[in-house]
Amino acid sequence: MSKTALNLSGVTKTYNAGTPAEIRVLRGLNLNVAAGEVVAMVAPSGSGKSTLLHIAGLLDTLDEGKVEIAGTDATGMKDKARTLLRRSTVGFVYQFHHLLPEFSASENIELPQRAAGVSASAARARAEELLATVGLSSRADHRPGELSGGEQQRVAFCRALANGPALLLADEPTGNLDPTTSDQVFEALMTLVRKTGMSALIATHNLELAARMDRMVRLEDGVIVEL
Template identity: 65%
Template sequence: MSEAAMLELSGVVRVFEQAGTRLEVLRGAALAVRPGELVGLVGPSGAGKSTLLHIAGLLERPDGGSVRIGGTDAARLDDDKRTALRRRCIGFVYQFHHLLPEFSALENIVLPQMVAGVTRGQAAVRAGELLAAVGLAARAGHRPARLSGGEQQRVAIARALANRPGLLIADEPTGNLDPHTAEAVFGLLTDLVRRERVGALVATHNLDLAKRMDRVLELRDGVLVEHR
């Protein structure tokens, strides 16, 4: 029996009104992502991938359909409870790392844990373990300006997993990196998803990397279809 999905979207609709024109970006999108599964999301620019990720990550509400995170129906929650669910269950990685420049690599991973109520000591242990997992134990005390682009993105991935989320949302996580560095970062991301048993939804324009994921979905005319 397969494990319960960490993310379930069903019949998701998102409509924008622009200058009197009704634009249906999502028209019944549906997907499921299970623990330890890496699902790629592809589609042309403007297709609505970022909108879909925002809805999946509880950053935006759909106009219709349901979003379930770890079995919890987010539509039934008020804003405070949605925020709490997002912080507890979802990690985010973006194209640009968004690390805090005045803090070290270790501190960038410690801070979100302390916000979640973890003690500094416990957070530092977890941060050290994650930095070792991404090959940056020796760089723990370095601020982002002293790290390469690939190293910064590896720290960002470690930070996203710091609070042991069940779901990882990644928007072009290798899009700002050269091909060799992108390959290395993708390999680390895959290893961590498997090891931490995280369900990952990864939007990318890199079809070579996408083909190495467990499944690839294409956003086409507002619905998700298997990419071939």
């Protein structure tokens, strides 16, 4: 296994290039996340953190630079290859859970596994294991609408980790929660990450939570600054 979960080197991204409305979001950005490391990224709104996360997760392309995930150079990959690499190595968590309302908590976690070819029984067992880790075993058969905001987000974490990705990317995962729930949900996320040994890059405005991760960086003027 690669000792580096994510390597961004010289990443540049510009929107509306060559027009009066040109916006250069990332300016030769460099960032390395080691295997098993949890990195907090703090950044003001509009700084380009979502763009960075989308490039890191192969949801967006860069203009210049290099993206390497778990030892695989994804720069210049065709769409199909990018999709396959993303599906097998990257998990995403957003500020809003985006759970499918017509499915139970367990089913939401089983679905990405089934799409990856996992059997129904194995997918259910994996979902039960993850839900137990975040204290939601009794809520496995409840639909999202029957869960609290904190419970919904914990299910979303489980779904993101269902296929055992090497890298978790999270964009303000507790930003929609009150302080007490935010703390509980963050602890659940860290429990999942530590138990699996995966790496994570977590964007957050919460400096208290950021300080509890392995390392903190700041996205400022299109580059990463170590804190």
